[in-house]
Amino acid sequence: MAQHQKTIQEHLALQILLADRLVKSAKEVESSKFDCSDLAKLAVQLTHLLRSTARLVAGSATPTFYDRPLRSIFSHLSSNLHRAQTLVRKCKHRNSILRQVFAITTAADVRKVSNLLESSIADLKWLLSVFDNNGVNLSLPPIASNDPVLAWVWSNIAAVQHSDQLKDRVDAANSLASLAGDSDRNKKMIIEEDGVPPLLKLLKEGASPESQIAAANTLFNLAADQEKVAGFLPFLAVPTIVKALNDSTTVIVRTNLINLVSRMAEMDSWVQEEFGKENVIRPIVTFLANDNEIGNNGGFRSSSSSSLSFRVNKETDISSPEEKRKLQMSCGRALWILAKGSLLNSRKITETKALICLSKLIEHETGELQANCLMTVMELATVAELNADLRRQAFKPNSPAARTVLDQLLRVVNQEHNPKLVVPAITAIGSLARTFPAKETRVIGPLVSKLDHNVSDVPNEAVMALTKFVSPDNFNCVEHSKAIIDFDGVPHLMSFLKNNDNFKIRVHGLKLLCYLALHVGNSNALEQARALSVMEAAARSVVTQYPELKELFAKAIHHLNLYQAGTHTHMQAYVP
Incomplete structure (x- = not known):
């Protein structure tokens, strides 16, 4: 028997001992014999119920006994038994002279204690009925009279743990799901x-x-925040969920498990990493690639060590196309959440050659599945932006996977109109800015064209992406700057700055303008757009809020003055 169960037995033994002592003491009392005899009867009932409870615990078929209601009941019972014992001793040692004086008070005290013992009896009867019936008891024990939900929670948890009938366990779990969905308190x-x-x-x-x-x-309903997800971890929730996913044979079970993975990983970054360590990514990628025709040149189904060699149990059910699509949507979202900010998980995802699969789904699918796959690529690119090894491993320009991903990102930027698709595609391209060689100018034109988009999120993201192409830490920043000029980027940028009221976003646009001034300051496009005047007018307010940009603005304005001095001889160059 586990140590936890021994502790329950020890608690039971103590309560039985206290009840037996009360029986003996009550029978020895000479005064108030009628009242104390009632206490003795109640104590006898308690001993019978406690011994029945002890047999129930000892005979439990499960390795662990659900003891939370038992412990709460014992806490109240112990207090009630001690109070009854104190009262009985008081009656036993009271001398005959004071007996009549305190008779009324004693009777009232006995009635109060009797009521307390009767409540404990009702609590124990309720407890036994819960476990004896192998199901949920909808009655309300006195201990939970002020909080009915507590009784329902205890009853349903006990049924999930101990019921002999699978249907009862399922019904109880569903009831807990409903309760969890009602409130954070539940x-x-x-x-x-x-x-x-x-x-x-x-x-x-x-x-x-x-x-x-x-x-x-x-579990999904319970995993509402980081604190609650942390409550899962002592019970090995992560490996249990991953094993269940690996062993699953039906689409709907897989979908629900993957939704649970997403929910927990989204709530806790440590759990996000733990799922990666437990290799949850391979089955998810496998399910995502379901019925996906992927060529051997991509290596998705090749036998190389870096390919997807993981195998899951074969499906035993006949699932509808809608159910399979829901599974893929859940897989796409799970990969997105698992990749977000995680180098470990991003490596694991790209090592499965998932990029090929994601690209094909972006190309051929629509709606939520397409959007989830785009978000996954965006998160992978965002992590790769900060890690050179991952960029070289997963997004090497001449690799089939990287080319396929780029083709789809550009197709989305050029052809799609939904900002929910266009924005992550632009973000991904910007994050990969340092991977593009100087001759890869086809990415610049589409980004420039989005500076005039009528939904603000799109031009805002385009400005931030272009800034990464021309930032000095990009080896090809000069060539990319020339490409922006060639694609008429300056007029588009000036229009963006003129029409954008968001100061923070305008600062990104002004940074882009400063970088262009530094790299291609002799451009006629900058002179014709009066770029120097724009920077001089904005410099003071920008530097006031972003002092780290002081040097950039000073250098850009100085550089433009070298080429446009004739035009601005009447102005004094502004140096912040």
Whole structure:
């Protein structure tokens, strides 16, 4: 028997001992014999119920017994038994002279204690009924009279843990899911009352798709924030979920499990990394690639060490196209969440050759699936922007995967109109700015063209992306600057600056203008657009709020003055 169960048995033994002592003491009392005899009867009832509870715990078929209601009941019972024992001793030692004086008070005290013992009896009867019925008891024990939800939580958790009927366990898990969906307080209560271990056990057993779906849905509802997700971790939730996903054979179970992975990873960055360490990414990529025709040149199904060699259990159900699409949408979102800000997970995703799969889905799919795949590529590129090794490994310009990804990103920028698709595509291109050689000018034109887009998010993102191309830390910044000039980028940029009221975004545009002035300051386009005047007019307000840009503005204005001095001889160059 586990140490935890021994502790329960020890608690039971103590309560039985206290109840037996009360029986003995009550029978020895000479005064108020009628009242104390009632206490003795109540104590006898308690001893019977406690011994029944002890047999129930000892005979439990599960390795661990759900003891949260038991411990709460014991806490109240122990207090009630001690109070009753004190009263009985008081009656026993009271001398005959004072007996009549305190008779009324004693009777009232006995009635109060009797009521307390009756409440404990009702609590124990409720507890036994919950476990004896192998299901949920909808009655309300006195201990939970002020908080009915607590009784429902206890009853349902006990049913999930101990019921002999799988249907009862599934129904109880679904009831917990409903309770968790009602309020944050209910979520916290279910976790604090040890509801997570039985749900993980139900998930791990995999007795039926319905049971796994019920467990996954309940855990999903509980995983509402970082604190609550942290409550899952002591019970090995991450490896349990990953194993269930690997062992799953039905599309709907996989979908629910992957949604749970996304929810937990989104709430806690440590959990996000732990899922990566448990290799959750390989089955997710496998399911994402379901029915996806991928050529051997991409290596997605090749036998090389870097290809997707993971295999999951074969599906045993016949799923509809809609269900399979939902699974793919969930996979796309999961990869997006797992990749976000995580170098470990981004490496694992690109090592499976998932980029080829993502590119094909971006090309051929629409709606949420297409958007999720784009967001995944965007997050991978964002991480690669900060890590040269990942950029070289996953986004090497001459690799088939990188070329395919770039083709689709450019196609989205050129052909799509939905900002939810265009913005992540632009962001990804900007994050990869340092990977493009000088001759790769086809990325500049589409970005320049988006500076005039009528939805502000698109030109804002385009400005930030172009700035990364011409930033001095980009080896090809001069060539990219010339390409922007060739694609008439300066007039577009000036229009952007004129029409944008967001100061923070305008600063990005002004930074872009400064870099162009430094790299191609002799351009007629800058002179015709009166770029020097624009920078001089904006410099003071920008430097006031962003002092780190003081040197950039000073150099850019000075550089333009060298080429445009004849035009601005009447002005004194502004040096912040």
